Amino acid sequence: MSGHGLFLLLDLVGTFVFAISGAVAAKQRNLDLFGVISVAFVVACGGGIVRDVCIGAVPPAGLSNWRYLAASVVAALITIAAYPKVRQLRHPVLFFDAIGLGLFAVAGAQKALAYGHNSEVAVLLGVVTAVGGGTLRDVLLARVPVVLQREIYASAALLGATIQVVIEQLHLSQPWTPWAATLVCVGLRLMSLRFHWHLPTFAGDPARKTECDR
Amino acid sequence: MSGHGLFLLLDLVGTFVFAISGAVAAKQRNLDLFGVISVAFVVACGGGIVRDVCIGAVPPAGLSNWRYLAASVVAALITIAAYPKVRQLRHPVLFFDAIGLGLFAVAGAQKALAYGHNSEVAVLLGVVTAVGGGTLRDVLLARVPVVLQREIYASAALLGATIQVVIEQLHLSQPWTPWAATLVCVGLRLMSLRFHWHLPTFAGDPARKTECDR
Amino acid sequence: MSGHGLFLLLDLVGTFVFAISGAVAAKQRNLDLFGVISVAFVVACGGGIVRDVCIGAVPPAGLSNWRYLAASVVAALITIAAYPKVRQLRHPVLFFDAIGLGLFAVAGAQKALAYGHNSEVAVLLGVVTAVGGGTLRDVLLARVPVVLQREIYASAALLGATIQVVIEQLHLSQPWTPWAATLVCVGLRLMSLRFHWHLPTFAGDPARKTECDR
Numbered sequence: 260m261s262g263h264g265l266f267l268l269l270d271l272v273g274t275f276v277f278a279i280s281g282a283v284a285a286k287q288r289n290l291d292l293f294g295v296i297s298v299a300f301v302v303a304c305g306g307g308i309v310r311d312v313c314i315g316a317v318p319p320a321g322l323s324n325w326r327y328l329a330a331s332v333v334a335a336l337i338t339i340a341a342y343p344k345v346r347q348l349r350h351p352v353l354f355f356d357a358i359g360l361g362l363f364a365v366a367g368a369q370k371a372l373a374y375g376h377n378s379e380v381a382v383l384l385g386v387v388t389a390v391g392g393g394t395l396r397d398v399l400l401a402r403v404p405v406v407l408q409r410e411i412y413a414s415a416a417l418l419g420a421t422i423q424v425v426i427e428q429l430h431l432s433q434p435w436t437p438w439a440a441t442l443v444c445v446g447l448r449l450m451s452l453r454f455h456w457h458l459p460t461f462a463g464d465p466a467r468k469t470e471c472d473r
Numbered sequence: 474m475s476g477h478g479l480f481l482l483l484d485l486v487g488t489f490v491f492a493i494s495g496a497v498a499a500k501q502r503n504l505d506l507f508g509v510i511s512v513a514f515v516v517a518c519g520g521g522i523v524r525d526v527c528i529g530a531v532p533p534a535g536l537s538n539w540r541y542l543a544a545s546v547v548a549a550l551i552t553i554a555a556y557p558k559v560r561q562l563r564h565p566v567l568f569f570d571a572i573g574l575g576l577f578a579v580a581g582a583q584k585a586l587a588y589g590h591n592s593e594v595a596v597l598l599g600v601v602t603a604v605g606g607g608t609l610r611d612v613l614l615a616r617v618p619v620v621l622q623r624e625i626y627a628s629a630a631l632l633g634a635t636i637q638v639v640i641e642q643l644h645l646s647q648p649w650t651p652w653a654a655t656l657v658c659v660g661l662r663l664m665s666l667r668f669h670w671h672l673p674t675f676a677g678d679p680a681r682k683t684e685c686d687r
Numbered sequence: 688m689s690g691h692g693l694f695l696l697l698d699l700v701g702t703f704v705f706a707i708s709g710a711v712a713a714k715q716r717n718l719d720l721f722g723v724i725s726v727a728f729v730v731a732c733g734g735g736i737v738r739d740v741c742i743g744a745v746p747p748a749g750l751s752n753w754r755y756l757a758a759s760v761v762a763a764l765i766t767i768a769a770y771p772k773v774r775q776l777r778h779p780v781l782f783f784d785a786i787g788l789g790l791f792a793v794a795g796a797q798k799a800l801a802y803g804h805n806s807e808v809a810v811l812l813g814v815v816t817a818v819g820g821g822t823l824r825d826v827l828l829a830r831v832p833v834v835l836q837r838e839i840y841a842s843a844a845l846l847g848a849t850i851q852v853v854i855e856q857l858h859l860s861q862p863w864t865p866w867a868a869t870l871v872c873v874g875l876r877l878m879s880l881r882f883h884w885h886l887p888t889f890a891g892d893p894a895r896k897t898e899c900d901r
Contacts, residue, residue: 285621291672293628294621308527313736315745317529318585318594325593371746379753380746394827399608401617403829407713407722414721458719499835505886507842508835522741531743532799532808539807613822615831 270366271330273359278303278334279345280356281396286342288400298396299335300328306391310367310384314374353452357415361444364389364416365423365437378424385420386413411451414458419444484580485544487573492517492548493559494570495610500556502614512610513549514542520605524581524598528588567666571629575658578603578630579637579651592638599634600627625665628672633658698794699758701787706731706762707773708784709824714770716828726824727763728756734819738795738812742802781880785843789872792817792844793851793865806852813848814841839879842886847872 281302285295304321311319321327338345345352367388371381390406390413397404406413423440426432450456495516499509518535525533535541552559559566581602585595604620604627611618620627637654640646664670709730713723732749739747749755766773773780795816799809818834818841825832834841851868854860878884 288617290621293672297621297627312526312740313746313750318527318590322527322594322597323591328593376746377751379756380750383750383756398612398826399618399621401615401829403716404827407718407725407827413725458721502831504835507886511835511841526740532741532804536741536808536811537805542807542811612826613832613835615829
């Protein structure tokens, strides 16, 4: 299999696992069939759609390439049909979700560079590609996005996208560079899960205790 | 009246009834005058604005064509001035809302095709045009979008948009085709209201009962 | 300092104070470091990004110009480091926030005109530039946007943007025109704070008391 074919395969794997995470969340909220499929699609493709709109790549690939929609619908239907089993998949889902995170961060940054935009745009939109779908999922479910609250997640995407962009801008990119950047992101994410690493939340701040939080 | 003039009229009727539904929801939340007008405008034009951004039709017609803003503002002011009467209008509002749904789904799909995009883009953006405004309304009011939760609503829009796109792509479109597609969508929506049809929500799933739903 | 340099400076001041308001809100919700920086950036740049996408100015300046990101990150870090002091800054924050509101409304309207769009687009996107970031902040924090609920805020932005657009469209614009429009917006906002002016919310409407509000 060529490198490009492998990348497309893993991109679809990322889409698929992101869609499963969306379908599980939608099902927990008792949404209807259309709601489950919609949230699965939004999680899988929402970040990429926002990226494409921001770089002028219209219509967004998430809308125009049937593979993404198909992967999302299949993931949603499997989730519905095999819900008790999918629920037991917590660790495999987290594992594939980490792979999706890394792939989307690096691929998103690459696409922005390919459209001729600068490093900052590429890094920011790499992160948006990776975490945008999950953020939209939480907005649709009327809760504060998980990505803002806990764990090394967006920061792992930021690291992966930054590595890719820096190496490309220095003209040092090799065919294996995107894989290495993806691996760093995935590795950081998985290690943070394994060892319970968190970003600081300043919870010890004495001022916070008296905060009126609306 | 020409076909085009009739279509524009019905498009504005759709805008108007969608704006009323937004104004009623905003008023129930006790938003101020600007908030009521804003939510009315977002419900009426939000879906079309997202569609236009995704197909590269900038600036979006909802921002650049004064008729849409005017219809939204008038609907909001009427809602405020005649609120007790508007509240009694539940069935007429649902009726016009169904007409707006069908018109927006078909017109949204047509516009995407007219910009040269493929069938998938046209169908998806037809649905977005029809249900996007209501989804944004619920996001602004910090609740899970109704469209994801119940009733044959987005699925009716999906059917209407699909019929229109399939017939156009087969080069079988006649002047009355959009009206027929709209009618199917409106008819399905009204019948689902009349006969209490729902999409499955899997509520009988025993696993759900023990779900921790955050 | 040239007029352009002064405008850029004040634009960055507006970005900075909007970012502080975002960081304070995120910190009150106990978001992590990435979350605080993200919300600060969204409040400071979200409105401008939406405006740029709607006028076809891609990639949006908020993503491609490092000054906006840098101002947001610095504001977030200062907020975290000096939180007890920042909390005491309520009145200065409101003061700078009003300046940011006026600058963003006028600058947003000007940018839309400069891209060749009509008056309605310019006024609407001036308001979006000014209040969009705060609206996105509240959506991310899963609450009804404050801007829809109380106070003369968006309406002050509307007034400032309208003055600027009307004067430009009449070809009466002078170098000081944007400053005057900004001043009117800022003045109205500050006076409404000082004298507790509000838009009507129709709270006395007897129908509302029996409203079922979901």
